Amino acid sequence: MDRAPTDTDCISDIPRSDPFALFDEWFGRAQESEPNDPNAMALATATTDGLPSVRMVLLKGHGPHEALGGGFTFFTNASSRKGGEIRANRQASLLFHWKSLRRQIRIEGPLAEVSAARADDYFHSRPRDSQIGSAASDQSRPLDRRQDYLDRCEAIAAEFPEGDIPRPPHWTGFTMTPVRIEFWLDRPGRLHDRRLFTRLGEDAGGGWEDTLLYP
Known part of the structure; x- marks a missing residue:
């Protein structure tokens, strides 16, 4: 460690909160500070035998309720490599990294395809x-x-x-229903601040428990 921790270091700046509300707060700040594509996120998928791949996509809807996206939504060509991997293995992860804010959010969970009507609406927008x-x-x-x-x-x-x-039939969208959301905040001396929210139960209606993590 580069220096001894101070009293300020012992206080987490990531509150115990609803993780969707906390995401909204951080995302709002990113929209004000990031020079390009604050909604850019890394999407990691894997084949059924565990070969991973990652690429950048754009968040096009988010929120805890279906009207707000039912999770975190992006759109893509489902005939692509990523689309093939998603349909073979629905488990995936997302990463937002906002360099200007020195913050990142990691999200994990299963993906589900959006309705044809929703894909039509976004494609034609x-x-x-x-x-x-x-x-x-x-x-x-x-x-x-x-x-x-x-x-x-x-x-x-x-x-x-x-x-x-x-709209081509293979052009569609997917929504991740998160089961884990981790917020990371840079701190001096690499004494970073991390809080992990884990969903209680398997359905999207479950609540959340949270814990701080060692950096």
């Missing part, structure tokens, strides 16, 4: 160019020439010259 790009992409598959992809985009734009692009 995106800019038209984003709809075209998603419809044209065979995400994660080999691409001989970038021009091939651009040609597909042009063909779709020509086929649907106005209005929304039909």
